[in-house]
Amino acid sequence: MGAAISIDYITHHYPGQEKPTLKDIQVAVAPGETVALIGQSGCGKSTLLHMLAGLLLPSDGCVRINGHQVIKPSPRWNMMFQKPSLYPWMTVRQNASLGLIFQGRKKAMRERIDRLLETVGLTDKAEMNVQSLSGGQQQRVALARSLATDPELLLLDEPFSALDAFTRVALQDEVTRLARERGISVVFVTHDIEEAVAMADRVLVMGSNPGTITAELTVDIEHPRDRNGQAFVDRKAELMGYFGATRKPGANALPEEAESEATADSDATTTEARRIRAA
Amino acid sequence: MNREATLNELNPALERLLPLLRLGDQIRRRVQYPALGIAGLFALWYWGGWAIANNEDTMAFASFAPGPTLAAFWDLVVSGNVWKPIESSLYRVGWGLFYAIAIGVPMGVMIGYFLTLKQVTHVPFQFLRMISPLAWMPIAVLAFATWDGAIIFLIAIAAVWPITYATAHGVQRIDPMWLKVGSNLGANPFHTLRYIVMPAIAQDVFAGIRLAVGVAWIVLVPAEYLGVTSGLGYAINDARDTLEYDKLAAFVLVIGIIGYMLDAICVRLIKRSSYHAEG
Numbered sequence: 001m002g003a004a005i006s007i008d009y010i011t012h013h014y015p016g017q018e019k020p021t022l023k024d025i026q027v028a029v030a031p032g033e034t035v036a037l038i039g040q041s042g043c044g045k046s047t048l049l050h051m052l053a054g055l056l057l058p059s060d061g062c063v064r065i066n067g068h069q070v071i072k073p074s075p076r077w078n079m080m081f082q083k084p085s086l087y088p089w090m091t092v093r094q095n096a097s098l099g100l101i102f103q104g105r106k107k108a109m110r111e112r113i114d115r116l117l118e119t120v121g122l123t124d125k126a127e128m129n130v131q132s133l134s135g136g137q138q139q140r141v142a143l144a145r146s147l148a149t150d151p152e153l154l155l156l157d158e159p160f161s162a163l164d165a166f167t168r169v170a171l172q173d174e175v176t177r178l179a180r181e182r183g184i185s186v187v188f189v190t191h192d193i194e195e196a197v198a199m200a201d202r203v204l205v206m207g208s209n210p211g212t213i214t215a216e217l218t219v220d221i222e223h224p225r226d227r228n229g230q231a232f233v234d235r236k237a238e239l240m241g242y243f244g245a246t247r248k249p250g251a252n253a254l255p256e257e258a259e260s261e262a263t264a265d266s267d268a269t270t271t272e273a274r275r276i277r278a279a
Numbered sequence: 280m281n282r283e284a285t286l287n288e289l290n291p292a293l294e295r296l297l298p299l300l301r302l303g304d305q306i307r308r309r310v311q312y313p314a315l316g317i318a319g320l321f322a323l324w325y326w327g328g329w330a331i332a333n334n335e336d337t338m339a340f341a342s343f344a345p346g347p348t349l350a351a352f353w354d355l356v357v358s359g360n361v362w363k364p365i366e367s368s369l370y371r372v373g374w375g376l377f378y379a380i381a382i383g384v385p386m387g388v389m390i391g392y393f394l395t396l397k398q399v400t401h402v403p404f405q406f407l408r409m410i411s412p413l414a415w416m417p418i419a420v421l422a423f424a425t426w427d428g429a430i431i432f433l434i435a436i437a438a439v440w441p442i443t444y445a446t447a448h449g450v451q452r453i454d455p456m457w458l459k460v461g462s463n464l465g466a467n468p469f470h471t472l473r474y475i476v477m478p479a480i481a482q483d484v485f486a487g488i489r490l491a492v493g494v495a496w497i498v499l500v501p502a503e504y505l506g507v508t509s510g511l512g513y514a515i516n517d518a519r520d521t522l523e524y525d526k527l528a529a530f531v532l533v534i535g536i537i538g539y540m541l542d543a544i545c546v547r548l549i550k551r552s553s554y555h556a557e558g
Contacts, residue, residue, distance in 0.1 A: 053463060075465040085456040089478045089554030098474065099464040131555075145464070 002032035002185035003065045003077060003152035005052065010061035012047060021047055022058070023210035031152075034179060034186040036200035038193065038239070044211030045189045046157055052187060053079040053155050065153060075099050077153035082161055084142040086130040092117065092141050093126045099149040116144045119178065136167035143175065147182075154179060156188035160195065172198050173224060180223060193243075197235045198225055205242045215242050321345060342525035351525035352532055361533060367509035369537075371427060371502075372495050375434025379491055383439045384484060387446025388476065397447070404440070412437035412498050416505065426506040430499070437498045438491035445487025449480030481552035489545035496538045511537075 005028065012022040021044040029035050037045040050056040051063055054073040063070040065077060073079075078099070086095045093113055100109050117123050120140040125133060130141055139159060146154060156175070160168040176199045179186045190196055196203045197219055205215040217239055221231050328344020331337045342348070355361040390397045412433045419429035453476065461475045503512025511534050518527035 055459065055463065073463045073465065079463050081456060081460070083456060085454065085460045087457060087475065087478070098461075098466075101474070102461075102465045102467070102470050149464070 001152060002183045003029075004031050004067075005029040005153065005185065005187070006064045006067075007048075007052070008061050008064065010048070010051065010058040010063070012044070012051070012058045012060070020059075020210045023212050025061070025211070025213060027204065027213065029185055029187060032180075032183045032185055034176065034188070034199055034201045036196035036203045037187065037189045037206055038191060038196045038203055039206030039211075040191065040208060040243070043206040043208035045206050047211070048206075049079070049155050049157050049187065049189050052153075053077060055079070075103055075149040076151055077155060078146040078149065078151040079155040079157060080139075080142055080146050080159040082158045084135075084138040086138055086141055086145075088129070088131050090130065091127050092122055092130055092133070095130055095141050096144040096148055098145060103149060105149075113144070113148065116148055119147075120144045120174070134167075136163050136171065139163060139167075139171060143171075143178075147178065150182075151184060153185045153187070156186065158189055158191070161190070161192065168195075169198075169227075175199070176223065193236055193239050194227070197221075197232060197239060198227060203239060205239070340524055342523075343528045347525035348528035348532060351523075352529035355526070355529055355533070364509060364511045364514040364530070365533065365537060367507075367513075368499055368503065368511045371430045371510065372434055372492075372499055372541075374431045375495055375499075376438055376488070376491060378431065378435040379438035379442055379495070380488065382435070383442030383487070383491075384446050386439075387443040387484075387487070388450055388472075388480075390443065391447035391450025391480075404443075408440040413501055416502070420506070430502045430507065433502045434495045434498055438495045441490035441494060442484070442487040445483050445490065446480060449483025450476065452483070453479045478554065482549055482554070485545060485549040485552050489542065489549060492541050492545055493538075496534075496541060500534065 007025055007027040007029075010022055010025040011020050013020050025048060027035070037048060039045050047056065051058050052065075052070065054063075054070045054077075057071065070077075087098070090098075096113050096116060097109055100106065100112070114123070114126070117126050120143055122137060122140055122144070125137065130138060133141065142159070154175075160171050163171065172195055175186070178184075186199070188195075188199065200219055203217040203219060204213050205217070206212065207214040217235070219235055221229070221235070225232055324345050328341065328346070331343060332341040342351075352361075390400060415433060415436060416429070419432045420426075423429040423432060457475050457479065458471065461471050466474065499510070500512040500515065503510040504516050507513050511530055514530045515527055515534075518524070518530060
């Protein structure tokens with residue numbers, strides 16, 4: 001079962017910086033939903049993701065996962081980074097097993113990892129040192145490592161940006177498929193518009209200085225998504241519009257409907273947050 | 280026609296010989312340069328012996344030459360008299376290194392991990408490091424009840440610095456992402472040390488131990504000049520007192536051989552602990 005996330009009024013100051021990096025962020029993610037955070041470099045999207053993972057605590061506000069405030073990392077939510085960051089002294093299997101070892105879940109670990117490696121297509125590489133794998137294969141090991149502990153939430157910090165185009169597309173589809181099969185909630189950071197439209201149920205556009213959520217776009221296209229389909233192309237163009245690169249006339253403006261929806265949504269969250277604080 | 284027939288007859292024999300020839304070639308290629316170096320050292324030694332023997336002032340020391348030395352060396356090995364001093368010396372070096380590793384590795388991990396500790400310890404440690412271990416001799420003799428204790432202390436205090444600083448260097452080179460991924464997978468401090476830090480720094484630690492072995496082996500001999508009645512240092516001093524210069528030179532040879540072997544073991548350990556893919 002996927003995790004429900006509630007990001008409540010997060011404002012964050014890095015020490016020594018005058019302006020906040022993030023200001024009044026509030027988002028709710030439903031169980032099993034895939035949400036993309038998209039924005040230019042330095043808008044604080046990665047900072048926000050680190051807060052979801054519990055690797056960084058916000059100056060104000062908090063993150064709740066299934067109602068529990070996030071104060072430290074947990075194997076129930078797992079983060080994947082731009083670099084696979086595998087441990088080069090271990091085999092594929094050892095790398096993938098690590099989360100289970102740390103949790104003390106060594107029972108039937110071998111079979112579990114076998115199944116996972118099969119899922120990510122690395123069965124024949126199980127006993128090989130990870131240094132002999134290609135970039136895409138390494139990122140697949142990292143994916144297996146993240147999935148091994150049965151997380152309810154997967155956090156992805158531009159995990160495919162260092163890969164070649166073919167591998168990137170394959171992994172985008174694979175992660176989406178696995179997350180949907182397992183009902184895992186996904187929040188991912190990207191600056192690739194196609195990636196956002198290909199994977200997300202909802203795209204949050206972030207602006208910088210201070211980092212805020214400036215627009216929201218629902219992508220209601222059936223999976224598996226046809227990247228050449230009209231709906232896909234339209235969504236991409238619409239999203240591109242928020243970054244000033246207009247392809248379609250009028251796409252630059254925030255759609256009326258989405259805006260009112262976002263406002264209503266945030267109002268609800270605010271009252272809820274207030275209720276929680278008062279309690 | 281005739282010639283061809285002869286060649287054909289020879290072929291099976293040649294084919295059987297070929298692997299043998301190849302092996303011989305491989306061995307030759309591996310040993311030719313080391314053999315050249317060893318031959319060079321022997322030539323220099325031989326020339327030195329000849330020069331000493333032909334100078335009226337130094338004629339008394341003619342048994343330093345290779346001939347008498349190798350004869351004395353052979354006597355030591357055959358009579359078994361060579362083992363007792365080796366055993367005493369290795370015992371002292373072994374314990375000295377044990378304490379140096381037991382203190383140096385944890386200290387190095389801490390210095391590498393905490394910048395403050397590095398800054399605090401920098402001046403006092405560099406100051407202590409530059410004091411010749413032998414300068415501690417009088418204090419060591421006062422402080423320790425036995426000569427063995429004093430010598431082990433001197434070896435430990437000499438060997439602890441390379442181990443400490445090599446370890447600290449290794450810790451500083453750890454990819455911060457490895458630690459981040461580890462904590463993200465739910466590693467506790469013990470897990471981090473056991474599965475991430477120790478494998479990551481193993482090679483640096485052994486490189487430090489290699490340097491330490493060199494220093495310890497050097498400090499050992501002068502330390503054994505004083506007080507004790509066993510060990511290789513004592514054996515050299517004893518041979519000098521009894522004017523047995525061939526035996527003295529034979530012990531120098533023993534020190535060199537054992538030192539070389541200790542270093543070779545360290546090199547093997549460094550190679551084995553390296554996680555870098557070969558080739």
